[in-house]
Amino acid sequence: MLRCMMVVCGFGAAASGALAQYQFAGYGASFWQRADSVIGVAGYVIEDFEDLTLADGLRISIIAIDGSFGPSGTLPNVFHPVTDDPFGDVFDTSVWDGTASLLNTYNNQSAVYTFADHWNSIMKFHFDPGVRSVGFSVQQMQLSSTLVINGQVLGALHTRAGLPLSSGRMGYIRIDACGGVIREVEIRSQNADGWAIDHLAFKPAPGSCFGDFNHDCSLDFFDVQAFLNAFADLDPTADLNVDGVWNFFDVQKFLNDFAAGC
Numbered sequence: 001m002l003r004c005m006m007v008v009c010g011f012g013a014a015a016s017g018a019l020a021q022y023q024f025a026g027y028g029a030s031f032w033q034r035a036d037s038v039i040g041v042a043g044y045v046i047e048d049f050e051d052l053t054l055a056d057g058l059r060i061s062i063i064a065i066d067g068s069f070g071p072s073g074t075l076p077n078v079f080h081p082v083t084d085d086p087f088g089d090v091f092d093t094s095v096w097d098g099t100a101s102l103l104n105t106y107n108n109q110s111a112v113y114t115f116a117d118h119w120n121s122i123m124k125f126h127f128d129p130g131v132r133s134v135g136f137s138v139q140q141m142q143l144s145s146t147l148v149i150n151g152q153v154l155g156a157l158h159t160r161a162g163l164p165l166s167s168g169r170m171g172y173i174r175i176d177a178c179g180g181v182i183r184e185v186e187i188r189s190q191n192a193d194g195w196a197i198d199h200l201a202f203k204p205a206p207g208s209c210f211g212d213f214n215h216d217c218s219l220d221f222f223d224v225q226a227f228l229n230a231f232a233d234l235d236p237t238a239d240l241n242v243d244g245v246w247n248f249f250d251v252q253k254f255l256n257d258f259a260a261g262c
Contacts, residue, residue, distance in 0.1 A: 026174075029170065032172070045202050045204065048198065077109050081100075082095075090167070090194075094198060096198035116191075131177075136173060145190060149175070210240075211260060
């Protein structure tokens with residue numbers, strides 16, 4: 001059964017501030033290994049962690065107490081949970097495709113499960129150029145981890161996605177930008193919690209979606225209305241070329257952004 005929580009961008013108190021810039025979808029464990037079209041990532045670039053070289057436009061860094069690596073477009077090791085974990089088998093069900101997945105450890109290798117220094121970590125995905133959407137599976141996340149996007153702290157990852165913490169497969173999470181782009185996704189683990197991800201999917205955004213002025217993930221009359229109101233009020237958000245004045249050039253930039261679509 002689909003477990004999905006959508007944060008409606010731009011509406012309501014829960015969507016205020018930084019949170020209003022993103023929309024979240026969570027697909028429960030029963031959706032594991034389902035087709036990309038089912039989880040909303042059809043046509044995306046897919047990184048399956050089956051080899052050391054990451055997909056173009058993606059770099060990863062992981063910082064733990066006992067070491068760190070990256071940002072790098074090359075993994076320090078490939079982790080095959082069924083054959084590469086002499087400490088147990090809790091990650092065996094973490095693979096989405098192929099035989100490998102990515103651990104939240106600085107060397108992408110397992111260690112004694114009670115060794116806190118190895119599992120207390122910060123995992124970062126860096127996208128250059130920025131992307132419009134990011135998705136990934138999560139397995140074995142038993143304790144709340146903090147989600148940070150573009151340096152903005154957005155609370156607990158599982159809460160944003162509407163998925164339960166689990167000692168098995170938690171599910172698949174997709175994050176969509178409502179205007180602008182995602183350049184960095186950060187997951188901060190807590191209390192030595194080890195987890196794995198796979199099937200990282202991302203949708204490049206060479207053109208961005210700056211015409212979505214009210215951040216509701218769609219281009220329509222309400223974006224035009226929001227821009228014109230902000231322009232009339234001399235709101236800094238309507239000074240699109242950031243030259244300190246509100247004039248024809250700001251209107252021209254908004255119309256060009258709007259026409260470019262998402």
